[in-house]
Amino acid sequence: MNTQAPVINDAHRGPGIREQDLQPQERFEDELILHLERDQFVAETSRPVPRATLSARATAGLWALRVFVVLVSLMVIYTFIEQLN
Amino acid sequence: MATTEATAAPGLLLPPLTPEDTARSQDRSRVHRARRHSRRWQLLWLLVGPGILAMLGENDGPSMIAYASDGAQYGLGFFVPFIPVLFAMAFICQEMCMRVGAVTHRGYGELVLQRYGRVWGWFGAGDLTLTNLVTLVAEFISIRVGLAYFHLGSGVAVALGLALVGFTLSGGRYWRWERIVLGMALFNGLFLVAAILVKPHVGAIAGSFDFSPFPGGSFNTLLLLLASTIGATVTPWMIFFQQSASADKGMTPRDVKHGRYDTAAGAILAAIFGVGALIAGAVLLGHGGSGIEGFAGAGFPEALRHVAGGAVGTVFALGLIEAGGVAILTISASTAYAAGECVGVSHSFNSSPRNAAVFYAANAGIALLAATVILIPGAPLLSIALNANVLATVLLPVSLVFMVMLANDRGLMGAWANKRSTNVIGITVIAFVGLCGAAYGIDSFLQTIHLIGS
Numbered sequence: 001m002n003t004q005a006p007v008i009n010d011a012h013r014g015p016g017i018r019e020q021d022l023q024p025q026e027r028f029e030d031e032l033i034l035h036l037e038r039d040q041f042v043a044e045t046s047r048p049v050p051r052a053t054l055s056a057r058a059t060a061g062l063w064a065l066r067v068f069v070v071l072v073s074l075m076v077i078y079t080f081i082e083q084l085n
Numbered sequence: 086m087a088t089t090e091a092t093a094a095p096g097l098l099l100p101p102l103t104p105e106d107t108a109r110s111q112d113r114s115r116v117h118r119a120r121r122h123s124r125r126w127q128l129l130w131l132l133v134g135p136g137i138l139a140m141l142g143e144n145d146g147p148s149m150i151a152y153a154s155d156g157a158q159y160g161l162g163f164f165v166p167f168i169p170v171l172f173a174m175a176f177i178c179q180e181m182c183m184r185v186g187a188v189t190h191r192g193y194g195e196l197v198l199q200r201y202g203r204v205w206g207w208f209g210a211g212d213l214t215l216t217n218l219v220t221l222v223a224e225f226i227s228i229r230v231g232l233a234y235f236h237l238g239s240g241v242a243v244a245l246g247l248a249l250v251g252f253t254l255s256g257g258r259y260w261r262w263e264r265i266v267l268g269m270a271l272f273n274g275l276f277l278v279a280a281i282l283v284k285p286h287v288g289a290i291a292g293s294f295d296f297s298p299f300p301g302g303s304f305n306t307l308l309l310l311l312a313s314t315i316g317a318t319v320t321p322w323m324i325f326f327q328q329s330a331s332a333d334k335g336m337t338p339r340d341v342k343h344g345r346y347d348t349a350a351g352a353i354l355a356a357i358f359g360v361g362a363l364i365a366g367a368v369l370l371g372h373g374g375s376g377i378e379g380f381a382g383a384g385f386p387e388a389l390r391h392v393a394g395g396a397v398g399t400v401f402a403l404g405l406i407e408a409g410g411v412a413i414l415t416i417s418a419s420t421a422y423a424a425g426e427c428v429g430v431s432h433s434f435n436s437s438p439r440n441a442a443v444f445y446a447a448n449a450g451i452a453l454l455a456a457t458v459i460l461i462p463g464a465p466l467l468s469i470a471l472n473a474n475v476l477a478t479v480l481l482p483v484s485l486v487f488m489v490m491l492a493n494d495r496g497l498m499g500a501w502a503n504k505r506s507t508n509v510i511g512i513t514v515i516a517f518v519g520l521c522g523a524a525y526g527i528d529s530f531l532q533t534i535h536l537i538g539s
Contacts, residue, residue, distance in 0.1 A: 035113035036106060037337050040190045042431075043100035045332075048199040049191070049497065065483055066208065072479050072523050075530035080472045082533045084465050 108435035109335040112260050116340070132343035133350065134263045135186075135330035138415055139179055139323045140172070140351030141270040144358055145412030146227020146405055147220070147473050148317030149276060152359050153366030153385050153401075155310065159300045160370040161285075164314065164363055165293040171318035172356040174514045176348055178319055178485060179327050181492040181503065181511065183344040186331030188501045193328040194426035197487050200494065209487065210427045212480045213321050214451070216473070217420045220322070221455030223473040224416065226466050227409035229459065234386040234402035243456040245406075246413050250452045253414055254445060259333045259434035262418075270411045273358045275404035279389070280361035282397045283368045290364065305532060308525040309475070315521055316474030317359075319514075321484045322419040329422035333433050338501055365401060368393050413452055421448035478522035485515045 038044060054062070102110070112131075119128040155164040182193065189196060194213075198206025229242035253262050300307060327348075336344060369388055386405070390398025418434075424447035425432020431441035438445040458464055489511045492503045503511070531537045 035110045035117050036335070037190070040106075040109065040335060040337070041100050042103045042105050045190055049189075049196065050200075051202065052200045052494065052496070054201065062205070062483075062486070065486060068523070069480060069483050072526040073476065075526045076472065076476055076479055079526075079529040079533045080468060084468055 104437065104440065105431065105433050105435040108258055108260075109333075109433075113335045116335075120339075129343060129346065132334075132336070132340050133347040134267060134334060135327045135336075136179060136183060136344060136346075136348030137351035137354065138263065138266055138270060138330065138411075139182075139327040140175065140348070140355040141273045141358070142266075142326070142412050142415030143175070143318060143320060143323055144273050144276075144355045144362075144408060145220070145224055145317075145416075146230070146409040147223040148359065149362040149405065149408050150227070150230075150385065151313050151317045151474060152362040155300075155314065156363040156366030157369040157385075157388075159298070160367045161289050161293040161364065162298045163293075163296050163300050165290060165360055166296050167314065168318070168359045168363065169356040171315060172352040172359070174517070175319045175323070175355075176352040177507070177510050177514055178488060179323060179348045179352075180345055181488050181507070182324050182328040183331045183336070183348055184341055184501055185488075185491050185498065186328035187336035187341050187344055188338050188499070189497050190332045190335075190337075191328075192332055192422050192426045192432065193325050193484075193488070193491070194423040195429075196328075196491055196497070198427055200491070200497070201487065205487065206427055209321075209325075209484060210423045212483065213325055213423050214420060216320065216477045216480055217322050217416050218451060218455060219469060219473045219476055220320070221413060221416055221451060222458045222466070222469050224409040224412045225456055225459045226469075227405050227412075230384070231386065231402040231405035231409065234390075234398060239459055243460060246410065247449075247452060247456055249410050249414060250417055250449055254434075254438075254448060257435070257437050259330075262434045263330070263334065266411060266414050269407060269414075272407040273354070273404070273411070274361075275400050275407060276358045276365065277361035279397050279400045279404060280364035282400060283365050283389075283393045285364045285367070305525075305528050308521065308528055311521045312478045312525040313474040315518055316476075316478035316481075318355075319481060319485075319518060320474075320477040321481055322416050322477075324484050324488055325423050326415055326419035329419070329426070329432070333422075333435065341501065362401075362404070365389065365393075365397065368397075413455075417448045417452045420451045421445070423447075475522070475525060478518060479526050481522065482515050482519035485511070485518065489515070 116128065116131050118124075119131055152164070152168065185196070186192070194206060194210055197209050225242055225246050228246055229239050232238070232242050232245070253265050256262060256265075300310060331344060366385065369385075369392055386398045386402035388398075389401050421444045422432050425441060425444040428443050430443045432444045433441060436444065458469075459466060489503070489508065492498065492511075493508065495502045528537070
């Protein structure tokens with residue numbers, strides 16, 4: 001039977017610290033860390049996701065939709081201004 | 086990204102905790118405890134929020150006025166079943182947002198920007214800012230209309246709206262913000278109370294579920310009704326908001342099932358309350374209701390008071406104040422999330438204003454800007470309010486296309502990517518929304534330049 005306290009490796013404290021040696025604040029932080037997924041940490045989410053590669057057809061389709069939406073939006077805005085007049 | 090059970094474990098090298106991590110982790114610890122002890126209702130209570138807020142936030146002032154206008158002009162009929170159908174469509178879109186937020190822990194704006202490039206990210210943020218500003222002006226007008234019933238003016242409406250924003254931002258915790266706004270949003274049920282108070286004929290309501298009578302009038306009027314009613318149900322800000330709020334809440338793939346419950350509950354409640362506003366408005370049919378031009382004066386509450394009694398008018402006026410107030414909070418929040426995500430700085434209610442200055446400044450700033458507009462003497466408030474939903478509908482398809490692309494991205498979503506059936510329904514929704522918005526925009530423009538008759 002293993003009677004040793006669990007060892008917690010921690011980036012800001014260094015490896016090999018026994019659980020009973022932790023200060024109350026450090027225990028509190030360790031408990032909190034256990035409740036987050038690794039990729040939920042701000043340090044992880046601050047790292048950008050890799051860029052996706054879009055095919056030429058997909059890019060053309062997106063630009064076509066973008067231009068179309070801008071044109072229709074301009075029509076709505078023009079109509080709105082005309083209604084004001 | 087797609088990690089199913091990646092909970093941090095002893096022995097792993099972990100980054101240092103920021104105050105934002107600490108706050109989120111405290112919320113997550115309660116979710117873990119509820120799950121460990123199989124407390125199902127507590128777990129549901131802890132995980133609901135973004136879905137209900139997105140849906141009830143969209144039951145905003147212009148939307149409720151649009152539903153009441155539908156009722157006042159056409160009575161019970163096509164729009165009674167059409168509103169639930171639209172909220173079913175909204176559920177399809179919002180479920181994707183929740184799922185992407187829970188799996189990637191990132192907001193919509195930052196994912197589009199990082200995954201597909203800055204141009205698309207900034208286009209999306211630009212669309213959002215434009216539609217949000219116009220819609221926020223309409224929300225302040227909605228509060229003003231509600232307060233006018235109680236003989237209070239624009240200054241009070243502005244003060245109330247800004248005080249709400251200031252109060253909810255003061256806590257420094259997502260959980261606090263969410264629970265306050267959730268508590269307020271439940272008062273959207275006032276529209277159901279108004280519907281009950283007008284004592285509608287239950288048989289007539291049930292009979293209208295065959296989508297008849299179909300609204301008559303000109304083609305352009307029908308398109309306007311469709312576009313503004315769709316714009317009252319699915320809008321760009323909801324997409325930004327629910328994905329970012331799901332990530333900010335700390336949802337994970339394990340919570341997706343409860344996220345679906347949350348989104349479904351929001352859609353059902355919003356549909357019921359929306360139909361409530363329509364039923365209340367329908368008592369004005371034949372009493373000059375069709376002549377009420379939306380936000381003109383204190384139109385609907387006053388008209389309801391004359392036709393159905395003071396209680397109905399009062400409840401409807403209070404409902405408009407609530408609808409405007411909640412929407413100001415959720416729409417401002419979506420702007421703040423988008424600003425923080427696109428600039429690449431902290432964007433969380435769990436961060437302090439010092440650590441997330443852009444987020445808090447954008448949140449308060451856009452509300453302040455909208456409030457300033459309604460204080461401008463002679464500003465075309467009525468036209469702005471009526472066109473807010475239409476503009477949102479026109480700009481929506483681009484946001485929806487990127488939403489579907491993100492939800493299909495196996496590099497991000499892994500096993501949580503869309504199924505084929507979800508894609509078929511999602512693409513159908515995009516096509517329908519795009520066609521209605523575009524048809525109205527083009528038809529109105531051609532009439533304005535006199536190329537076709539009305």
